[in-house]
Amino acid sequence: MGEVTTGRTDRGSRGRRPRRRVRVATVAGVPVLLSASWLVIAVAVTVLFGPVAARATGLPVPAAYLVAVVLAVLLAASVLVHEAAHAVAARRAGLHVEEVVVDLWGGHTSLGRPATPGTSAVVSVVGPLANLVLAGVASAARALVPAAPADDVVSVAAVVGFLLAAVALVNLVLGLFNLVPGLPLDGGRVLEALVWRVSGSQDTGAVVAGWAGRAVAVALVAWGVGRPLLLGAPPSLFTVVWVVVLAGFLWQGASASLTVARFRRRAAEVDLAAVARAAVAVPATASVADVVAAQGGAEPREVVLVDPLGRPVAVVPGGSVTDVPLHLRPSTPAAAVGLHVAPASVVPARLGAVATVEALARSGGAGVVLVDDTGRPTARVLPDDFAAAMGLR
Incomplete structure (x- = not known):
């Protein structure tokens, strides 16, 4: 069957x-x-x-x-x-x-x-x-x-x-x-x-x-x-x-x-904008120091690593760069502290909350990366955040 x-x-x-x-x-x-x-x-x-x-x-x-x-x-x-x-x-x-x-x-x-x-x-x-x-x-x-x-x-x-x-x-x-x-x-x-x-x-x-x-x-x-x-x-x-x-x-x-x-x-009743965490795109070849500098020196909460075509390939969860000693950050690849993002976990923001929750079911710990109509990453959505918005946490 x-x-x-x-x-x-x-x-x-x-x-x-x-x-x-x-x-x-x-x-x-x-x-x-x-x-x-x-x-x-x-x-x-x-x-x-x-x-x-x-x-x-x-x-x-x-x-x-x-x-x-x-x-x-x-x-x-x-x-x-x-x-x-x-x-x-x-x-x-x-x-x-x-x-x-x-x-x-x-x-x-x-x-x-x-x-x-x-x-x-x-x-x-x-x-x-x-x-x-x-x-x-x-x-x-x-x-x-x-x-x-x-x-x-x-x-x-x-x-x-x-x-x-x-x-x-x-x-x-x-x-x-x-x-x-x-x-x-x-x-x-x-x-x-x-x-x-x-x-x-x-x-x-x-x-x-x-x-x-x-x-x-x-x-x-x-x-x-x-x-x-x-x-x-x-x-x-x-x-x-x-x-x-x-x-x-x-x-x-x-x-x-x-x-x-x-x-x-x-x-469908969830306000996607309210649960999405703003993200910044950084080249996949960047170092941890580059990630920290991407937002004017402040350690970004959510960073999306992108390939040369601008497609998301990994995310750097908030707080993960703090585990890297200051003197090692310039030589440590950001990808080393990142989580792989599968193509099915990249969702155009215009598709809304339903498409996002479906992708979350397949995403694992990396969550979902929201992109605009040009494919540029704009935000990251985590399973726990979405579940909380639905009253499941």
Whole structure:
């Protein structure tokens, strides 16, 4: 299952990267990470599809389980194609894309919040469409695989046909399911974009799509568990567990979207000018002595180090230069006492408080650097200051 995550305020993955991830590829300059939790899915697919592969191909059981392992890898590749489609579309729309992750829940793409409903809809819908295209390609390829000779006990064609049929079916289900209009599914993002376009408020769209996601979760349980009970055929334990886990994921994701929408509305009421600390720009090659002199000899409270193009690359927190002895300040690089500023932590001041709080969620201790329309740093916003303004401290 794929998911686009925009302006995340949690994902452990958006601030410091969780440790149990391995970088396996790069797509459009975006790192692709494989989470250790994906192994759970790999094992589940192998166990569930091993016997199926044995029946479909005629292979002995050990070999059939190896085919199921290959299938697990192909399914991970399908998720990667889904997420890569999100990432490429987002990059072409000018959005910052932080990472693509393949994990226990399928995968997700972390990217900046789209500025328009049209961009949001396009970035969201391309993932499921990529799966539907894969389903069509795999199905067409399956039709070209020759039938196994009647006297063959084990046929390569049977194995290839089985894998292609499975990939086609899974991608069809993955594509259609992700188009269901309810958050956190991609179809929920499309619904959010539609309501946003009509109402003029992205938060209103998120609320509508969030409640739709909750409704989808309830409907899934009713269909998977309630319907068989009403028909007098109790569902299997496997079906109950699978449906409840999936519905729980959907409910949690929808609820998180509702929480974020409420948080954004509260953040929008914060006076950004009141919480922003005025900053001065200093070349990244400057020394600590240069930083002190930048404000007429007084030690500046907030200093932003910029590269030759004027782009923020680090901040020098207030008080950090006082830790450097006077006689060492001329020879100590300011960067030595600075904190790195990631591109996602640089926000145009005109975007306001909501964009700032979203960037704060990814910024770590460096906070957010506000810039004017020319890209010149004007202020720095710290997480604690913003939280205090929202009444959270």
